[in-house]
Amino acid sequence: MNTASRMESSGERSRIQISEATADLIKEAGLARWIIRRSRTINVKGKGEMQTYWVCKSHSSIQPKSTDLKSQMETLDEGAEAETEKSSETGEEGDSELLRVEGMNRTERLVEWTVEVLTSLLEQIVGFRGGVENKIQSLSNAESRIGIRGKTVLDEFTPIIPLKRFDIEELGRRQSISAVDIGEEAKSQLRHYISTIASMYPDSAFHNFQHACHVTASVKKLLARIVAVGQENGLGASITSESVNLVDLAGHSYGITSDPLTQFAVVFSAIIHDVDHPGVPNAQLVKENTPCAQIYKKSVAEQKSVDIAWDMLMEDRYAELRACIYETEEDLHRFRQLVVNTVMATDIVDQELQALRKARWETAFDSNKTEKLGEGVENQDRKATIVIEHLIQASDVAHTMQHWYIYKKWNERFFMECYRAYQEGRAASDPSTNWYKAEIGFFDYYVIPLAKKLQSCGVFGVSSHEYLTYATSNRDEWVREGETLVQQFLATFNEENAHLRAPIDPLIVELHE
Numbered sequence: 001m002n003t004a005s006r007m008e009s010s011g012e013r014s015r016i017q018i019s020e021a022t023a024d025l026i027k028e029a030g031l032a033r034w035i036i037r038r039s040r041t042i043n044v045k046g047k048g049e050m051q052t053y054w055v056c057k058s059h060s061s062i063q064p065k066s067t068d069l070k071s072q073m074e075t076l077d078e079g080a081e082a083e084t085e086k087s088s089e090t091g092e093e094g095d096s097e098l099l100r101v102e103g104m105n106r107t108e109r110l111v112e113w114t115v116e117v118l119t120s121l122l123e124q125i126v127g128f129r130g131g132v133e134n135k136i137q138s139l140s141n142a143e144s145r146i147g148i149r150g151k152t153v154l155d156e157f158t159p160i161i162p163l164k165r166f167d168i169e170e171l172g173r174r175q176s177i178s179a180v181d182i183g184e185e186a187k188s189q190l191r192h193y194i195s196t197i198a199s200m201y202p203d204s205a206f207h208n209f210q211h212a213c214h215v216t217a218s219v220k221k222l223l224a225r226i227v228a229v230g231q232e233n234g235l236g237a238s239i240t241s242e243s244v245n246l247v248d249l250a251g252h253s254y255g256i257t258s259d260p261l262t263q264f265a266v267v268f269s270a271i272i273h274d275v276d277h278p279g280v281p282n283a284q285l286v287k288e289n290t291p292c293a294q295i296y297k298k299s300v301a302e303q304k305s306v307d308i309a310w311d312m313l314m315e316d317r318y319a320e321l322r323a324c325i326y327e328t329e330e331d332l333h334r335f336r337q338l339v340v341n342t343v344m345a346t347d348i349v350d351q352e353l354q355a356l357r358k359a360r361w362e363t364a365f366d367s368n369k370t371e372k373l374g375e376g377v378e379n380q381d382r383k384a385t386i387v388i389e390h391l392i393q394a395s396d397v398a399h400t401m402q403h404w405y406i407y408k409k410w411n412e413r414f415f416m417e418c419y420r421a422y423q424e425g426r427a428a429s430d431p432s433t434n435w436y437k438a439e440i441g442f443f444d445y446y447v448i449p450l451a452k453k454l455q456s457c458g459v460f461g462v463s464s465h466e467y468l469t470y471a472t473s474n475r476d477e478w479v480r481e482g483e484t485l486v487q488q489f490l491a492t493f494n495e496e497n498a499h500l501r502a503p504i505d506p507l508i509v510e511l512h513e
Helices: 002-010 020-028 069-073 106-129 136-144 168-172 184-200 209-230 260-272 282-288 291-296 300-313 316-325 329-344 351-365 367-373 377-396 404-423 435-456 462-496 508-512
Strands: 016-019 035-037 042-044 048-050 052-055
Touching (some): 002 042, 020 035, 020 052, 106 184, 106 316, 136 316, 136 329, 209 260, 260 300, 260 377, 300 316, 435 462
Antiparallel strands (some): 016 052, 035 052
16 A cells, blocks of 8 residues: 555556556466556666556557647557557467557667667666766777778677676765756667668668667566566665675666666567668578678678667767767776677577577576586676577567467467568578478477577566467467468468469478479
């Protein structure tokens, strides 16, 4: 009752706000569709920063009274997932339809959602620093040395990223997030940057800006679950040497939540990870010997995305934005390293990289090996680094671990993209002939083992169980329905492209088999 009374000042007219503890009870009752997580935490007297939820009978019933864009965006928690057209049928948390903001198309709404998410994280970064001191000009030499000639993005990869730990004095300077304002210029630059990134995504069936936002939504969800577990530590109470664990402010999260710059870097990486995607796998780019393949050799698309996004961020017109992200050379290099590692982890096809990643996971989490390594800061950083890689990997295929409708929709989009590449002569074989069996193998050898790793690392709480449950359910449903769906995918492709060429008979699949 005391908590509810203190939450009242942050509520809105005609809306019901509940605490996270109440929201968890609603989820356990199987009624997650009744609630939507607020996109920002609120500051509650005597409680500190709290995550709260809005109550609604169904996601489609959300109709904010205000026409103010910011207040509308407040209801768009995990809004990239929310853009699914028939989300009201799914009943999945965070999959409500994006509100129709008057005068804005879908891409513009997704840009605005992304800006709000990143702004919230920037406010946390600035709050932890105790304000913005615009020292970006003094870092120009350090910035210019990143991405030096003769060295590729992949060359920068490191198995252990030293994360930031705050001492008592630094925590004492931390401002309340509600009191932080990054400034209109920085936010304007952020909006311009994200809008430009969105325009550089191709109009492909799968690897488009909607996919980038869907991945970002999953990253945000998983990070929020870590933060939620770790809120009852020194960050939400009076700061004393007794109340703060300086090795890891979030206890079990290996330092991931100790530094808001880490969280910003991972979310930033999600939104830029496929920018200017070519619509074909890296192997095809190497086979075609494209200019980018000649430069990068492997992980071609991923390295190109990092270079494009980073080079643009370093432009003078984004100086105030960069000043919010980092103010020291140490912060700059940590930000860069997190972006490199996170985006490179999205190359899940390269067998050599996957084998190295598997070995690093075993080093970090195999009980026999961890006993020898101990639980010092370096091993905490080792665990954090590999957990972040698996977090982005799970988010990159988040549709496989969500409601069947969402999985089916994105699976069809990926099929359409691959099949178009085949029709254009940019694939060695017809993907439809093996799509059904390959998808089962993808679940068995990648998706489900990945979901189990999320659960075994002990960081993500209820989300890891949720992801695994959906993955196994979708796998079983695909076994039952997949062959029929592939036929439907082919028929849809033929219908949508009938004006380009003679239709392809879906029964070709049976002849190939």
